[in-house]
Amino acid sequence: MKKYRCCFAFVLSVFLTLLAVESSKAQQKPIPTDTTYNVGRVHQQIHKAYPEAVPASDSMYSSIRAARDIVYATIEKTPFGKRELHLDIFRPKDNQKYPAVIMVHGGGWRSGTRSMQVPMAQMLATRGFVTIPIEYQLSLEAQYPAAVHNLKAGIRFIRENAEKYGIDTSRIAISGCSAGGQLAALVGLTNGVQQFEGDQGITGIHSNVHAIIDIDGVVDFLAPASLNLIRKPDAADVAWLGGTFEEKPAIWKNASPIFWAAERTAVPMLFLNSGFSRFHAGQDELIGMMKEWGICTEVHQFNVKVHPFWLFHPWVDGTIDYMNEFLKKVLK
Known part of the structure; x- marks a missing residue:
């Protein structure tokens, strides 16, 4: 019994x-999602004005190989349960070590996915880079500075696993498009600033990068071209930063990359711009600071009224050319 x-x-x-x-x-x-920002929708919006625009596609070239859906950090407790964060890796097929480029998608900190960076990542990988489209928490899931903590954790993961993926840790860059450009600039200009590291994933090593590429991303939320925009209550930046400038002025300043630029920690920067000047708010002042410090900057503009020009041929081709030439120059 x-x-x-x-x-x-x-x-x-x-x-x-x-x-x-x-x-x-x-x-x-x-986890709440916003799918309003996607390649198909943008293509519909611009097709009449730019019939030559063709969406860049996920295309594996014979000279590169891929590792996809790699978990780079796990957040054990969130309002949505345990949360895994992922990245993809593309690299040449040989066994040499290459510079790495962390690639951050746009979408107003609210929408978009890392898959939107994959065509660019594949194209750039054929030029001799390890390219890494990365996922981060969007504003419907977690507000600022969660995304910054995510991206820093991703860089630490790459450093820790550099041997496995054939990465030269002395040559790591970060690039981003639109909201991703703002994030890339903030991550890169806060090299060594402990408050942005967070405690996700691998800790105990640094997340410094050696170059930044900002593709149509704002560097100063407080610059007139940005701050003076007429916003709806649910505007993307307001939602991500947790309130309007009047409500959260310290956070708006804290999230502005330009305020973290310092002579001893700043790294070379490439700016690729669309024909919409509001996305370049604060850029000229930041470039002036960098020039005074003797730090390399480059600016190239695509004179088209297409904000996400990097998603389409023929502009993505020039985008990759500029990125390749800049990175080969500064990551010697």
């Missing part, structure tokens, strides 16, 4: 454990 009681107790324990797990899953909310 004692044997049966022990068996029953074990079965009951297992049943209650499974019930608790299922109950916990049921209480977890799905």
Whole structure:
């Protein structure tokens, strides 16, 4: 009889454990998503004015190989349960070590996916780079500075696993488009600033980068061209920063890359601009500072009224050319 009681107790324990797990899953909310920013929709919007625009596609070239959906950090507790963050890696097929480029997608800190960086990553990998489109938490899931902590964790992961993926850790760059450009600039200009590191993923090593590429991303939320925009209450920057400038002035300044630029830590920067000047708010002042410090900067403009020009041929081709030439020059 004692044997049966022990068996029953074990079965009951297992049943209650499974019930608790299922109950916990049921209480977890799905991560909210915003799919309004996507290549197809942008193409529809610009096709009439720019019939030559052709979306760049996910195309594996014969000279490169890929590792996809790699978990670079796990956040154990969020309002949506355990959260894994992913990245993809593209690199030449040989066994040499190459410079790495972390690639950050745009979408107003609210929408978009790392898949939108994949065509660029594949094209740049054929030029002799390890390219890394990276996922980060968007504003519907987590507000500023969560995305910065994510990206710094991604860089630490790459440093820790450099041998595995054939990466030269003395030559790591970060690039980003639109909101991703702002994030890339902030991550790069806060080299060594502990408050932005966070505690996600691998810790104990630094997340410094050696070059920044900002593609149509604002560097100063407080510059008139940015601050004076007429915004709706649910504007992308307001949602990400947790309030308007009047409500959260310190956060708006804190999230502006230009305020973290310093002579001893700044690294070379490339700016690639569309024909919309508002996305370049604060850029001229930052470039002036960098020139005074003797730090390399380059600016190239695509004279088209297409903000996400990097998503389409023929402009993505020039984008990759500029990125390649700049990186080969500054990551010697």
